[in-house]
Amino acid sequence: MSIQSQDFFSIEKKKVAILSRVAWYCLYLHAALVFFFAYIEAYWLSGLNILSVVCWAVGLNLLSNGKVAGGLQLICLEVLVHSVAVSLTFGIKLGFHYYLWAIACTLLVEQTIPIFRSIAFAVTMMLTFAMLVTFEFPNISHFPYPNLLPYIHFSNVLISGLPMIFALASLREMSIQSREELTLMASKDALTGLHNRRFAQKHLSCPNWFESYGKDAVFVVMADIDHFKRINDRFGHERGDDVLRIVSGILIDCFEQPNLAIRWGGEEFLLIVHENDKHTIQRFLDLITALLQQHKVSREQLKVTLSFGVAKWQKGMNFETAVSRADQALYESKRLGRDRVTYFD
Incomplete structure (x- = not known):
C-alpha cells in the first residue's frame, strides 16, 4: 500500500470516528425522547422515536463496517422524517425543526455519495425548514405543557447545535493535523526517514x-x-x-x-x-x-x-x-x- 493510500485511509478512519461519536450522541438523545413523548402522552411520536433509535443503531453499524454513504443517508432521512413529524404535531415552538438545519450538509462530507445527490438532499432540508417556519401548518395536537415551550425550544437549539459544533471543530483539527503531516512528509525521505x-x-x-x-x-x-x-x-x-x-x-x-x-x-x-x-x-x-x-x-x-x-x-x-x-x-x-x-x- 502506498503512503498516499495509507494517509487516505487514516483520514477516512478519523472522519468515521467523528461521525460515529455524533451518531451515538443522537442515538441516546432519541432514546430519551421515547420517554419524553410517552410522558406527554404523544404515544405515536414515542413509537416513532423507537424506530428512530433503530435507524441510528443501523446507521452506526453501517459506519463501523465502512458503509459510510449508506449510514449517513439513513441517518439524514431519519432526521428529516422525525423533525417534520414533531413540527407538524406540535408546531415549531418546540424547536425540533432546527435539527434540519444542523444535519443539512452532512452528506457533503462523504465523497462516495454523488455530489448532486448530496446537494439535492441539503437543499431539500433547507426548503423543508423554510416551509415550516414560513407557512402556518395546523397542529395535529396541542402541547400539554405550554409553559415549558420556551425551555424546550432553547434546549433543542443547544442540543441540535452542539454536535454540529463538535463535528466541525473535530474536522478542523483533523484538517490541521493532516496539513502538518503532509508538510512533514514533504520534508522527509519515505525510505530512510531522513x-x-x-x-x-x-x-x-x-x-x-x-x-x-x-x-x-x-x-x-x-x-x-x-x-x-x-x-x-x-x-x-x-x-x-x-x-x-x-x-x-x-x-x-x-x-x-x-x-x-x-x-x-x-x-x-x-x-x-x-x-x-x-x-x-x-x-x-x-x-x-x-x-x-x-x-x-x-x-x-x-x-x-x-x-x-x-x-x-x-x-x-x-x-x-x-x-x-x-x-x-x-x-x-x-x-x-x-x-x-x-x-x-
Whole structure:
C-alpha cells in the first residue's frame, strides 16, 4: 500500500470516528425522547422515536463496517422524517425543526455519495425548514405543557447545535493535523526517514541561518555509499534499500539537534555538523564508520563502507558553495580508493 493510500485511509478512519461519536450522541438523545413523548402522552411520536433509535443503531453499524454513504443517508432521512413529524404535531415552538438545519450538509462530507445527490438532499432540508417556519401548518395536537415551550425550544437549539459544533471543530483539527503531516512528509525521505534535499535547500539557504544558531562556522559533509550500484546490480534493489536503511539508521542514532542528516539523493547523504575543528569531525566520522562495520547486510554478509568529503561552511558563504566544496572533497576520496575522509583545503 502506498503512503498516499495509507494517509487516505487514516483520514477516512478519523472522519468515521467523528461521525460515529455524533451518531451515538443522537442515538441516546432519541432514546430519551421515547420517554419524553410517552410522558406527554404523544404515544405515536414515542413509537416513532423507537424506530428512530433503530435507524441510528443501523446507521452506526453501517459506519463501523465502512458503509459510510449508506449510514449517513439513513441517518439524514431519519432526521428529516422525525423533525417534520414533531413540527407538524406540535408546531415549531418546540424547536425540533432546527435539527434540519444542523444535519443539512452532512452528506457533503462523504465523497462516495454523488455530489448532486448530496446537494439535492441539503437543499431539500433547507426548503423543508423554510416551509415550516414560513407557512402556518395546523397542529395535529396541542402541547400539554405550554409553559415549558420556551425551555424546550432553547434546549433543542443547544442540543441540535452542539454536535454540529463538535463535528466541525473535530474536522478542523483533523484538517490541521493532516496539513502538518503532509508538510512533514514533504520534508522527509519515505525510505530512510531522513530529511530530504528539498528540505535542506529550503532550510539551509535562509540568509539568517547562522544567526539562528549563534554560529560562525559549521562543517558540511558529503557521504556516499561505496560501490552502491554494484550492490544493486548483484543483489537487487531490495538489498540496496536495506543498505540505505541501515546507513540512515546509524546517522539518525548519531545525529542529535542541531546536527542534521539529509538524504541528498540516491546513495548520497549530506551531513551538517555543528563543530569547529577537524579532530572532532574526524572522531565523529570514525564513530559512524565503526558502527557501520558492525552491520552485515542479510545473508550475503555485505560489507558496506562510506566515503566522505568535508568542507567548512563559514558565515557569509552561501550554502551551494559549501556543498560544492564538500562534493569536490568526496570526489577526491573516491579517486583515492574510497572508504576514507578527505577535507577541502
